[in-house]
Amino acid sequence: MDVIVLVGRILFVLLFLNSAFGHFTKTEGMAGYAESKGVPSPRLATQASGAVQLVGALMVLLGVWADLGALLLVLFLLPTALLMHPFWKxxxxxxxxxxxIQFTKDVSLAGAALMFFGLYAGAGEELGLTVTGPLF
Known part of the structure; x- marks a missing residue:
């Protein structure tokens, strides 16, 4: 079971690592898009959201307070869904x-991140192949 969860963690974070890379290497373009959506301080918001994704994804991937990492990803995903993909407008x-599609993807990924949080917070040290146990 430990190996299956590790493979799931690896597959889950690929999207966030790739997105974080884009937030740092294509900041101007992404900030322009964020500005067009009415995001305040779009350059700072782009860099900050990239940092949240990177830190959260690495925490989940490495199993360093993976529960906290999963919550960071939720904190990125839900505002992103609402601010960046307001399909109703x-x-x-x-x-x-x-x-x-983008809104639903972000909300669905937030649900998956919440499941990771529950998995790590509930299983504690019993779930192997992590560097630390859960923070919560």
């Missing part, structure tokens, strides 16, 4: 569909 059907 779109009038164009194609744009609305794209934003709906």
């Amino acid at each position: 779109e009038r164009d059907p194609q744009a609305r569909q794209g934003e709906t």
Whole structure:
């Protein structure tokens, strides 16, 4: 079971590591998009959200307070879904569909991150292949 959870952790964080990399290497473009969505201090918000993703993903991947890492990912995902993908504001059907997909993806990933939180918070030290036990 430990190996299955490790493989799940690796697969789960790939998206966040890739996204964090983009937040740091394509900051200007991503900040411009964030600004178009009305995000205050878009450059800082882009860098901060990249940092939250990177830290949360590494914590889950390495098993260093993985429960806290999972919560950090939830704290990234839910505001991102609401601020960056407000499908209900779109009038164009194609744009609305794209934003709906992205919104649903973020909310679904937040649910998966909450499950990781519950898994680590509940199993404690019994779940192997981690560097530390849960923080909570």
